[in-house]
Amino acid sequence: MATLLRLERVSKIYPPYIQALDRVDLEVEKGEFIFISGPSGAGKTTLLNLIFGLERPSSGRIYYAGREYGRLSRTELIRLRRKMGFVFQDFKLLPNKTVFENIYLGLEILGVSPSEAYQRVYPWLRRLGLAGKEKARVETLSGGEKQRVAIARAVVREPELILADEPTGNLDPQRTREILEILEELNAEGITVLVATHDESLYRGRHRRVLTLKGGRLVEEDV
Amino acid sequence: MFRRFWREFGLNRGAYLMTLFILAVAVSVLLFFSFFYYNLYSFSRRAARGLALTVYLEPGVSPQQRQAVRKALASLPGVVEIRLVKRSQVLAELRRIFRTNPDVLEEIDLSRLPSFFEVVFRDPLRDLERARARVPAIRKLPGVLEVQYARSWLGRIYNLSQLVKRLTFLSGIFLLVSLAFLMAVNIHLTLEKQREEIEVLYLLGATPGYIARPKVLAGFLVGLGAGLLACLLFGALKTYLDRALLGLWPFVDFQWEGLPWQFLILTVGGVGFFSALVSWFSVRRYFS
Numbered sequence: 001m002a003t004l005l006r007l008e009r010v011s012k013i014y015p016p017y018i019q020a021l022d023r024v025d026l027e028v029e030k031g032e033f034i035f036i037s038g039p040s041g042a043g044k045t046t047l048l049n050l051i052f053g054l055e056r057p058s059s060g061r062i063y064y065a066g067r068e069y070g071r072l073s074r075t076e077l078i079r080l081r082r083k084m085g086f087v088f089q090d091f092k093l094l095p096n097k098t099v100f101e102n103i104y105l106g107l108e109i110l111g112v113s114p115s116e117a118y119q120r121v122y123p124w125l126r127r128l129g130l131a132g133k134e135k136a137r138v139e140t141l142s143g144g145e146k147q148r149v150a151i152a153r154a155v156v157r158e159p160e161l162i163l164a165d166e167p168t169g170n171l172d173p174q175r176t177r178e179i180l181e182i183l184e185e186l187n188a189e190g191i192t193v194l195v196a197t198h199d200e201s202l203y204r205g206r207h208r209r210v211l212t213l214k215g216g217r218l219v220e221e222d223v
Numbered sequence: 224m225f226r227r228f229w230r231e232f233g234l235n236r237g238a239y240l241m242t243l244f245i246l247a248v249a250v251s252v253l254l255f256f257s258f259f260y261y262n263l264y265s266f267s268r269r270a271a272r273g274l275a276l277t278v279y280l281e282p283g284v285s286p287q288q289r290q291a292v293r294k295a296l297a298s299l300p301g302v303v304e305i306r307l308v309k310r311s312q313v314l315a316e317l318r319r320i321f322r323t324n325p326d327v328l329e330e331i332d333l334s335r336l337p338s339f340f341e342v343v344f345r346d347p348l349r350d351l352e353r354a355r356a357r358v359p360a361i362r363k364l365p366g367v368l369e370v371q372y373a374r375s376w377l378g379r380i381y382n383l384s385q386l387v388k389r390l391t392f393l394s395g396i397f398l399l400v401s402l403a404f405l406m407a408v409n410i411h412l413t414l415e416k417q418r419e420e421i422e423v424l425y426l427l428g429a430t431p432g433y434i435a436r437p438k439v440l441a442g443f444l445v446g447l448g449a450g451l452l453a454c455l456l457f458g459a460l461k462t463y464l465d466r467a468l469l470g471l472w473p474f475v476d477f478q479w480e481g482l483p484w485q486f487l488i489l490t491v492g493g494v495g496f497f498s499a500l501v502s503w504f505s506v507r508r509y510f511s
Contacts, residue, residue, distance in 0.1 A: 078430050
């Protein structure tokens with residue numbers, strides 16, 4: 001399989017001197033499903049942010065499909081993000097907009113017309129248990145529903161890579177299982193998935209590659 | 224693009240409309256001064272058409288002195304022709320005028336008739352005004368009897384038109400500064416209002432250019448709208464002036480002239496373009 005993502009000795013230091021990541025090496029093949037585990041504050045979100053291009057590493061190099069982030073302009077880096085779907089821990093939804101409008105935002109950037117968007121969004125709403133909620137304002141939804149809207153917004157764009165930061169943090173066990181199944185289905189369709197979680201039960205018994213962040217270093221776990 | 228523009232306009236309708244009206248007033252001020260200047264200038268030009276500088280020579284002027292005077296006149300700005308009207312020509316003209324009453328000429332000492340130079344300028348009003356400072360020196364040249372030139376009300380009108388020209392220029396600068404300030408503040412306000420949405424768009428892969436486009440289009444259309452509204456206000460003002468001042472100066476053939484349509488198109492388009500430019504830079508500044 002071809003390499004989709006490569007991190008070479010990537011470090012991230014926040015001023016004055018907080019080492020979030022320390023010489024992290026990571027190679028992700030296309031179509032892989034990887035869990036990144038570690039306790040809160042271990043640097044999982046920082047790692048995903050660096051991969052997503054939201055932050056620049058203090059040192060080291062990140063490659064996406066052979067393109068090094070350091071060589072890309074700001075605009076090119078933003079455009080690269082369109083190939084990825086990010087499920088944020090705090091959802092990053094617009095509370096005063098409807099479910100459909102929130103999901104459509106990501107598609108509109110890709111130039112998808114509203115009529116085409118309806119056809120792409122509705123199957124996902126059904127699949128994520130949000131059918132009938134498309135006109136509901138996000139502020140009226142529960143935490144779990146918001147989480148699913150955030151997932152729908154990420155997956156509806158058919159990204160090459162999905163980055164999910166604690167995607168089941170607000171869900172009950174039933175919904176957690178469903179979300180993981182959806183992510184696994186997407187992975188089976190060829191989409192690469194990186195899930196950051198502090199919840200060990202999420203990956204136990206799933207026979208997936210698990211990487212753990214300890215003291216800013218990434219360690220491969222044998223699960 | 225237009226869908227996003229309409230959403231942008233709908234979200235910030237109040238701010239954009241307020242900007243449009245204030246800009247329209249600023250453009251109207253510019254158009255008013257331009258109109259006033261244009262009318263003063265064209266009126267004074269019309270009135271000054273055919274004006275020339277006349278330099279009368281002493282009856283006993285020598286050829287060398289005449290040559291020196293011609294040389295001095297040739298050095299004046301904007302001179303296109305210097306005609307020497309000889310005493311014989313003056314005499315012939317007088318005889319033509321008084322051909323029905325030749326007795327009049329018999330009482331005149333024709334040997335005292337002066338010859339003169341008639342200096343024709345490219346732009347009589349402007350060039351005569353510029354030549355005015357040099358007249359005392361010409362008057363002192365040997366062989367010069369008198370110098371005559373337009374220095375009365377036409378000169379004053381010309382000076383007034385120059386003052387209005389400066390005011391027009393200042394109002395143009397005022398328009399540009401107020402336009403830049405208003406649009407920049409307006410765009411900043413709309414960006415602040417949509418901060419959360421912009422943050423999400425940015426996370427989803429929207430470039431600053433993508434976010435800027437509907438705002439730049441809105442800026443352009445607001446500028447264009449302000450320009451058109453100002454033209455309407457100006458049209459109303461001109462109609463009012465035409466009616467109010469009709470027959471005010473019975474001895475002067477004066478009619479208000481409208482501004483050339485090319486100037487109006489340039490102004491409206493320029494305001495639209497400049498608004499779009501300011502909007503673009505405001506968004507860029509916000510993102511930097």
